[in-house]
Amino acid sequence: MGSWVHSSLSLLLIVLLLHQVRGQTCDYFQGSWVLDSSYPLYNGSSCPLIQREFSCQKNGRPDQMYAEYRWQPHGCNLARFDGRGFLERLKGKSIMFVGDSLSRNQWGSLVCMLYTAAPGAGYNTTLDGDVSTLTFTDYGVKVMHNRNVFLVDVVKEDIGRVLKLDSIKSGKLWEGIDMLIFNTWHWWNRRGPSQPWDYIQVGNKIYKDMDRMVAFETALNTWAGWVDSNIDPTNTRVFFRGVSPSHYNGTEWNEPSAKTCLCQKQPVLGSRYPGETPPALAIQKNVLSKIRKTVTSLDITNLSLLRKDGHPSIYGLGGRTEMDCSHWCLAGVPDTWNQILYNLIFLT
């Protein structure tokens, strides 16, 4: 009897120790890309839910190897994405991506991964203002995208369109959602005709313009305040996705002759991107560290930086007239973001 207790305790201790070691060394976000013939997880040409601008194969991209890379973290393995398991376990729940077209990119990836894993499952799409919803009707699972490029509000007033860094009325749309994945970055540096505001307001002060990094940080702090006062962590899980990098300058990956991502067929091998990491990351990290409620960081910047081969280039929305080295082909890199999301939700 005594020895049975003793060996059980030893076993428990070993399991705990192993868990501890695993906890210390397993970082999903550090690793490298490896070719794996069991990928991609779906056929980008035959998923009916994919947006045309991400459907590179359909748009004529000739090479396909970019879709066959699997992310291999150092020190542990990611569980393969199980779409049926995902739908079963999230029965009746809603998951919403909030952000710009890169959030839409990730949304498209997730709905295709789920659609392909559960063929024949009923689904339904609706568009209500800035919210697109895909409902897997047999499971009651809603996968939503709320297009909202700054997270804080842009309001039409007499003086013009005002970007209000401390106002977040659009948060109404996020209430009652079970899982929220936020992101904002790509629109903060826009100037000229593609800048969708005329003035910036903070408190009672109106500015014609200001340091964009300061504006970004102020808005993120407003968002953090919203999370702290509106999220009940027992009901809602919150993620923040890191900056999705672009590849318009080959000097960054030691190929100065490459002016864009066009004709890139392979990732940067190894784990280190030679170019600099986007400065916005430090700001994100700082804001996330001050937030009181639990927000899980989906820190996909470094792993995506390595994927100079993953963008549509001329096989996106604009076709040959537009070089897109900012969004991602589907199937492709955002599938890995969702695989990591799946591991974070169910396995950690």
Ligand SMILES: *[C@@H]1O[C@H](CO)[C@@H](O)[C@H](O)[C@H]1NC(C)=O
């Ligand atoms: C993907 O789907 C397209 C269109 O249905 C088909 O022509 C193509 O052969 C499929 N590719 C693979 C690898 O199955």
Ligand SMILES: *[C@@H]1O[C@H](CO)[C@@H](O)[C@H](O)[C@H]1NC(C)=O
């Ligand atoms: C799809 O959604 C619309 C709008 O919510 C609804 O009227 C319709 O009944 C739904 N269809 C299915 C098959 O659930």
Ligand SMILES: *[C@@H]1O[C@H](CO)[C@@H](O)[C@H](O)[C@H]1NC(C)=O
């Ligand atoms: C590309 O990046 C290099 C190194 O960061 C920089 O010196 C160069 O000006 C950049 N080229 C363009 C066209 O932005």
Ligand SMILES: *[C@@H]1O[C@H](CO)[C@@H](O)[C@H](O)[C@H]1NC(C)=O
């Ligand atoms: C990303 O890479 C940079 C530069 O190599 C490094 O300083 C940073 O810690 C990395 N971040 C993560 C989350 O791995």
